[in-house]
Amino acid sequence: xxxxxxxxxxxxxxxxxxxxxxERVFTRFPPExxxxxxxxxxxxxxxxxGFARYHGGDCYLRFxxxxxxxxxxxxxxxxxxxxxxxxxxxxxVTYSSDNFDKLYELAEELIRRDxxxxxxxxxxxVKQQRGxxxxxxxxxxxHRSRPTEESLQExxxxxxxxxxxxxxxxxxxxxxxxxxxxMWDLSAYRVLNASHHRTGDKWCIYPTYDFTHCLCxxxxxxxxxxxxxxxxxxxxxYEWLCDELDVYKPMQREYGRxxxxxxxxxxxxxxxxxxxxxxxxxxxPRLYTLVALRRRGxxxxxxxxxxxxxxxxxxxxxxxxxxxxxxxxxxxxxTVPRLMVVLDPIPVVIxxxxxxxxxxxxxxxxPKDPSMGGHVVPFTKVVYVDRSDFRExxxxxxxxxxxxxxxxxxxxxxxxxxxxxxxxPTTGLVTEVRAVYEKPEEGATFKKPKTYIQWxxxxxxxxxxxxxxxxxxYSLFRSENPDATEGGFINDINPDSxxxxxxxxxxxxxxxxxxxxxxxxxxxxKNIANKxxxxxxxxxxxxxxxxxxxxxxxxxDKLVLNRIVGLKEDAAK
Ligand code: ATP
Ligand code: MG
Ligand code: MG
Numbered sequence: 001x002x003x004x005x006x007x008x009x010x011x012x013x014x015x016x017x018x019x020x021x022x023e024r025v026f027t028r029f030p031p032e033x034x035x036x037x038x039x040x041x042x043x044x045x046x047x048x049x050g051f052a053r054y055h056g057g058d059c060y061l062r063f064x065x066x067x068x069x070x071x072x073x074x075x076x077x078x079x080x081x082x083x084x085x086x087x088x089x090x091x092x093v094t095y096s097s098d099n100f101d102k103l104y105e106l107a108e109e110l111i112r113r114d115x116x117x118x119x120x121x122x123x124x125x126v127k128q129q130r131g132x133x134x135x136x137x138x139x140x141x142x143h144r145s146r147p148t149e150e151s152l153q154e155x156x157x158x159x160x161x162x163x164x165x166x167x168x169x170x171x172x173x174x175x176x177x178x179x180x181x182x183m184w185d186l187s188a189y190r191v192l193n194a195s196h197h198r199t200g201d202k203w204c205i206y207p208t209y210d211f212t213h214c215l216c217x218x219x220x221x222x223x224x225x226x227x228x229x230x231x232x233x234x235x236x237x238y239e240w241l242c243d244e245l246d247v248y249k250p251m252q253r254e255y256g257r258x259x260x261x262x263x264x265x266x267x268x269x270x271x272x273x274x275x276x277x278x279x280x281x282x283x284x285p286r287l288y289t290l291v292a293l294r295r296r297g298x299x300x301x302x303x304x305x306x307x308x309x310x311x312x313x314x315x316x317x318x319x320x321x322x323x324x325x326x327x328x329x330x331x332x333x334x335t336v337p338r339l340m341v342v343l344d345p346i347p348v349v350i351x352x353x354x355x356x357x358x359x360x361x362x363x364x365x366x367p368k369d370p371s372m373g374g375h376v377v378p379f380t381k382v383v384y385v386d387r388s389d390f391r392e393x394x395x396x397x398x399x400x401x402x403x404x405x406x407x408x409x410x411x412x413x414x415x416x417x418x419x420x421x422x423x424x425p426t427t428g429l430v431t432e433v434r435a436v437y438e439k440p441e442e443g444a445t446f447k448k449p450k451t452y453i454q455w456x457x458x459x460x461x462x463x464x465x466x467x468x469x470x471x472x473x474y475s476l477f478r479s480e481n482p483d484a485t486e487g488g489f490i491n492d493i494n495p496d497s498x499x500x501x502x503x504x505x506x507x508x509x510x511x512x513x514x515x516x517x518x519x520x521x522x523x524x525x526k527n528i529a530n531k532x533x534x535x536x537x538x539x540x541x542x543x544x545x546x547x548x549x550x551x552x553x554x555x556x557d558k559l560v561l562n563r564i565v566g567l568k569e570d571a572a573k
Contacts (some may be wrong), residue, residue, distance in 0.1 A: 001382040008054040023224035025057025033071035043258040048090035058091030068196040079323040082290040087524035118154035162328040182237040222250040286476040297549025297564040302331035302526040335520035338363035340454035341542035343501040345384035353381040375509040378459035399450040408452035415449040465505035468559040472499040
């Protein structure tokens with residue numbers, strides 16, 4: 001895993017700090033509470049919270065709640081939880097709406113300073129004044145030059161409900177000569193007949209992003225206001241407003257967004273997938289919302305490690321999902337225990353072992369890291385192997401189990417050799433394999449098998465096998481650019497994105513892993529463990545198959561596993 005601080009030690013973020021080595025660093029993460037966070041947001045979280053932490057400062061979680069129509073309580077809760085899950089603690093949780101009174105006062109002040117006016121133009125007129133579609137000349141409207149006192153009265157009339165939406169709005173009086181559209185008399189306040197989840201019906205006017213964001217940054221003494229490059233042009237209006245009002249001016253700097261290809265992240269599109277039942281919900285393990293990554297079993301540390309590997313610059317980063325998965329795989333490789341899982345079990349009866357035979361075999365949780373310890377699995381007369389590891393007809397280039405062929409069972413001293421098998425006449429599926437244990441005579445040698453396969457023994461005393469449902473998840477879309485698909489992203493859905501094995505088995509070590517979980521110990525998961533007891537953070541590598549976690553659908557009667565990522569990159573979609 002990458003050094004979680006490397007992104008602050010070099011490049012863009014190092015330069016940003018050097019530009020203003022504030023005595024006390026304050027940053028903020030300012031989500032709009034109108035949806036679930038996705039993988040792209042984890043970059044913003046890692047940057048803002050990480051930057052503050054690295055420099056011994058603090059980061060606010062500020063809900064940018066100035067669009068009451070789109071906001072919902074559940075998003076406030078989910079956003080806080082995901083930040084904690086990633087291992088960060090907000091210095092304070094604040095709301096733009098906490099500042100509605102102050103913002104209103106400053107708006108009046110801006111009018112008094114003749115830097116704002118109430119305008120009654122329509123959207124179309126405003127567009128025309130800004131040069132229109134053909135970038136024609138820009139010009140002032142009649143309201144721009146109205147007396148300050150009149151604007152002040154009109155603004156109060158807006159506040160007092162005398163105007164319907166769009167009949168009046170407050171505009172900043174900036175500089176129409178400027179080449180930057182962010183200086184073309186932006187809107188500062190608009191009339192909205194919406195009730196706000198915090199301020200109720202107190203207000204019928206709400207401040208815009210352009211008016212609110214810089215001032216809230218200023219109130220909170222933000223030293224470095226880090227945002228994505230779409231806001232590059234906004235830096236000028238950000239600074240203009242702070243200057244015109246003579247308030248403390250934070251430093252805004254812009255980094256490149258993180259885009260991942262091969263999935264969709266927009267709220268509207270995910271909502272469609274959820275509402276039309278293509279997925280289980282916003283936390284379906286095939287999605288790239290943070291709740292989904294969490295459910296899928298991706299450790300928060302792996303996400304942060306991924307962000308660090310990418311580094312931070314002003315360039316937009318387009319990343320394939322395979323690259324993310326590679327990062328997760330690398331993280332899990334050294335941090336989770338290994339267990340044997342049989343997805344589609346067939347019983348193998350070892351004829352030359354006595355009935356009730358149990359040999360306890362010691363298995364380490366990691367082949368490389370003895371500190372992870374180990375556990376015991378029972379080798380018994382009946383063992384289960386995966387259907388895909390048996391063939392009815394042997395061939396020269398095949399090295400697993402087949403009649404007349406020997407194969408090793410992982411960690412069992414000697415190989416087994418299949419003798420015969422039986423089949424279900426209706427389904428044609430193999431129902432049982434019979435085999436012999438090839439334990440050599442005292443002192444004799446034996447031929448080491450070419451391949452070792454995973455297996456699960458059957459011993460009630462050892463609680464083996466542990467029966468589970470295994471859900472194997474693959475990419476939800478077939479292409480790298482689902483949106484470019486003819487007829488829309490829905491037509492790009494991969495019909496095989498989920499494969500369920502209802503009768504899978506795990507060796508008894510799963511019990512040990514559950515007792516010792518979480519594995520790895522993640523700071524963030526400790527933070528929220530109590531809040532969401534439904535989550536049991538159990539992850540492991542299923543030898544020769546994939547990384548797995550326990551899904552939240554697990555109950556005391558039925559355990560469900562999710563495939564987190566494969567052991568190797570998935571074959572082409
Ligand atoms: P989306 O349209 O994807 O919901 P947003 O900008 O509307 O994104 P906000 O709730 O405003 O979402 O996001 C909070 C913060 O996260 C903002 O500072 C935003 O710039 C940042 N952010 C959002 N998406 C990304 C991304 N893909 N990469 C990096 N930062 C992001
Ligand atoms: Mg936004
Ligand atoms: Mg958003």
